[in-house]
Amino acid sequence: MNIESLERFKKEINQVREYFKHIQYVDDILRSDVSSTENEMIKISLNNLKDHHKNFRIDKSRFEYKASIISLYGLLEKYIEIWIKEYLDSLADLITNYNDIDEKIRINHFELSLKLINNITSRESLKYKHIKKEEVIKKLNECIVNPSNYKFSTEAFVILSGNLKHKQIVKIFELVNINLNDKIKNNKTLVEHFKNNEEISNISNIDSDNLYNKINDLVERRNQIAHGSELDDILSISELELSIQFLENYCQAIFEILSEEYIKKESIYKYQKIEEIIQIFNNKILAFKIENYTVKVGDILIVETTEGNFYKKTILTIQLNNEPYTELKVTDKKDIAVSVEPKIKENQIFYIVKK
Structure with a gap:
């Protein structure tokens, strides 16, 4: 998974926030007293702006609302597609034989590729005109x-990426054999969001429709705008800012879940389990036995928690017999210790790169 795509998402989210600031600055000017302004040209311009606002105020609010909703939904759909395709491309780079890919993904790849070919050849579908059916075949x-x-035809897995309510996003994740509902309720980013912003300390037993109602509401509002429905319930800027905050954390959770699932696959195909753990000191030093291996500072450990979460830690120091090393080649079985950033725990499983 590409962390740069998450950074691009955050940058685009912040552009919407800056748009809200711009609206606020304009509103501040409209509320200001221009009578004391000495510059005649500025006074005329400000008076023209105030006069225009009197006539355009309601339409202006509607336009700002529409632009915000369309922009926010567009980011949701865009980055769900990007990250699902990134995940599949990463799997193809990691797992060298297609037959080792999860069977469910292989079955879906075949069936969805046929649907993609049909969409490409359909005159009504413009979304996939840049893809050649011969390439999919x-x-x-x-x-x-x-x-x-x-290689995967990754576009096939996001055919269903329209009207992306939470249930629809869950269905897309099912195509790549990930149970999103199970994963997302244990995601640290989202758990902390609900705890800090909505005073919900335990989200595990809350119905998904209620938990992710801001995503579902965003989709409904986008559909109303797209279909030209009457807009009776326009959100204020402060209400939209709450939606932005949730959307940002929700999408970051999506990215983290896919990244963690990829790390899990790495632990199988690229790493090997450390079989003989001796002890863990101060939640940061891992002592273990190893043989026929070269370890160096900067190498990566994969950590598997008791809850089944996966994350990476960089090796910061290495010691053998209390002597420090930046690189250590071990032939016979030795007891070595490596340090990482806290926290690691006794009941966790650790993996090192296969060499």
């Missing part, structure tokens, strides 16, 4: 006849 064929040289 070629990728499917490679998966069958040359599974060590495969």
Whole structure:
């Protein structure tokens, strides 16, 4: 997973926030007293702005509301698609043989690729006109006849990425064999959001429709605007800011879940389990036995928690017999200790890169 895409998402979210600031600054000017302004040109311009606002005020609020809702929903749909496709491309780079991919993903890849071909050839579908059906067929064929040289038709997995209420996002995640509802309720970013912003300390037993109602509401409002429905319930800037805050944390949770799932796959295909743990000191020093291995500062540990979460830690120091090393080659079995940033715990599982 590409952390830069998460940073781009946050940058675009902040652009909407800056748009709200701009609206506020304009409103502040409209409320100001221009009679004391000495510059005649500025006075005329401000008076013209005030006069225009008297006639345009209601339409202005509606336009700002529409622009905000369309922009926010567009970010949700755009980055769900980007991150699902990034995840699949990352899997293809990590798992070298198609037959080792989860069976559910392989089945869905075949069936969805056929739907994608149908969408490409449909005159009514413009979204996939940049994709050639021959390329989709070629990728499917490679998966069958040359599974060590495969690539996913990642666009096939996001065919359903319209009207992205939470339930629909869950369905997309099911296509890549991830149970989003189970994962997201344990996500630290979202748990802290509900605790700090909505005073909900335990979200595990709350119905998903109620928990993610801001996402569902955003989709409904976007649909109203797209279909030209009457807008009777326009959110204020302060209400929209609450929606932005939730959308940002929700999407970050989505990214983190996909990243963590990829790390889990790395622990299987790229890393090896440390079988003989000796002890953990001060929640940051891992002592273990190892042989026929070269370890160096900067190497990565994967940590698996008792809850089944996966994350990475960088090795900061290495010691053998209380002597520090920046790189250590071990042939016979030795007891070594490495330090990482806290916290690691006794009941966790640790993986090091296969060498």
